[in-house]
Amino acid sequence: xxSVSSSLPASALxxxxxxxxxxxxxNHIPENGxxxxxxxxxxVEENGEPGEIQEVDMQQQAETLRTVFSxxxxxxxxxxxxxxxxxxxxxxxxxxxxxxxxPVSAFPQTPLPHTPGxxxxxxxxxxxxxxxxxxxxxxxxxxxxxxxxxxxLPQKANYYLFKEGIIPAWxxxxxxxxxxxxxxxxxxxxxxxxxxxxxxxxxAAIGETFDPYLTSxxxxxxxxxxxxxxxxxxxxxxxxxxxxxxxxxxxxxDQLRERIEAIGKHFKTGVLGYSESQRLGGxxxxxxxxxxxxxxxxxxxxxxxxxx
Numbered sequence: 311x312x313s314v315s316s317s318l319p320a321s322a323l324x325x326x327x328x329x330x331x332x333x334x335x336x337n338h339i340p341e342n343g344x345x346x347x348x349x350x351x352x353x354v355e356e357n358g359e360p361g362e363i364q365e366v367d368m369q370q371q372a373e374t375l376r377t378v379f380s381x382x383x384x385x386x387x388x389x390x391x392x393x394x395x396x397x398x399x400x401x402x403x404x405x406x407x408x409x410x411x412x413p414v415s416a417f418p419q420t421p422l423p424h425t426p427g428x429x430x431x432x433x434x435x436x437x438x439x440x441x442x443x444x445x446x447x448x449x450x451x452x453x454x455x456x457x458x459x460x461x462x463l464p465q466k467a468n469y470y471l472f473k474e475g476i477i478p479a480w481x482x483x484x485x486x487x488x489x490x491x492x493x494x495x496x497x498x499x500x501x502x503x504x505x506x507x508x509x510x511x512x513x514a515a516i517g518e519t520f521d522p523y524l525t526s527x528x529x530x531x532x533x534x535x536x537x538x539x540x541x542x543x544x545x546x547x548x549x550x551x552x553x554x555x556x557x558x559x560x561x562x563x564d565q566l567r568e569r570i571e572a573i574g575k576h577f578k579t580g581v582l583g584y585s586e587s588q589r590l591g592g593x594x595x596x597x598x599x600x601x602x603x604x605x606x607x608x609x610x611x612x613x614x615x616x617x618x
Contacts, residue, residue: 375387377448385448385452387448388446388447388448388449389446389447389448390445390446390447391444391445391446391447391450391516391517392516392517392518392524393445393473393474393516393518393535394443394444394445394473394474395443395444395445395450395471395472395473395474395515395516396440396441396442396443396444396471396472396473396474397440397441397442397443397444397453397457397469397470397471398438398439398440398441398469398470398471398472398477398478399438399439399441399467399468399469399470400437400438400439400467400468400470401463401464401466401467401468402464402465402466402467403464404437404438404439405437435477435479438470438478441453441457443474445474450512450516454509454512457469459505459508460504460505460508460542460544460549461501461502461504461505463544464544465544465545465546466543466544466545466546467543467544468541468542468543468544469508469541469542470539470540470541471512471515471516471539471540471541472538472539472540472554473538473539476538476539478539478541478554480603482538484538484556485538485554485556485603486603487556487557487558487603488536488538488554488555488556488557488558488602488603489554489555489557489558489570489600489601489602489603489604489605489606490541490552490553490554490555490600490601490603490606491552491553491555491573491574491577491598491599491600492550492551492552492553492596492598492599492600492601493550493551493577493578493582493590493596493597493598493599494548494549494550494594494595494596495507495548495549495550495551495595496547496548496592496593496594496595497544497545497546497547497548497549497594498547500549504542504549504551507551507581507582507583508542508551510581510582511540511542511551511553511577511581512540514576514577514580514581515537515539515540515553518535518537519576519580520535520536520537520553520573520576520577521535521536521537521569521572521573522572523535523536523569534556536555536556536557536569536570536573537553537554537555537556537573538554538555538556539553539554540552540553540554541554547594548594548595551582553573553577555570555573557570558570558600558602558603558604558605559616567616570600570616571600571616571618574598574600574616574618575618577598578598578618582598584598586618597617597618598617598618599615599616599617600615600616600617600618601614601615601616602614
């Protein structure tokens, strides 16, 4: 049996094998490099003996696999996300204008969902432009590498990254009973940090690390993540980053409150990089705070916040 020859490090070789296996499986090609006829007979290569499995030179095969990192335009390997996502955008320049919604034309577009929630928010949604939908790690990086970072957006602009089928509006069925974690950051002190913070927020969202309840499900068990989307907003004097959830805890919802608080703590420490005990409030700045969408409509002390 021929041995696999490679100068790749063991960890890189293993990664290449996994990527190759996925690529071959997607194209219905056996990993041994031979082809199978419809009746199940296996045809070996001319230089192989009947019944012998011909191993693949993984380094040679890996060289034909292109990820978004090596070829952002023509990559041929994709790693699927747990859920598909859609990026939306608005700014003063988009209001009332029929602008193109596909600045990155390499990826498929999906229509706006026709739901009661979408209809209720239709007027507000007229000014929000759907940029692109994606469902793989490679497509995310292809998108990210072709859009303007938050630090360079105009004032009063917003990026909304939401799970596909959920529109960034309170009226959507997935959002109407939820709330949001948010932090407000003074612009003059955070212009160098906001792009990294927003990137890490998006990665935590699409990687489903905010709410481990989803990814800890047993095989075949259906669960919904509490997180529906994330938003970054630019304003004249500050940035705001938010995480929207599909539920908000009531006074007796101890288990839900625990899950909501875990999202906020991960947002503060794992994503934004602050210590759990660090106080962030100050001029134009807030702590990491959670507020239900219903309480957001209230003024003054009637609104009940959760702070981590």
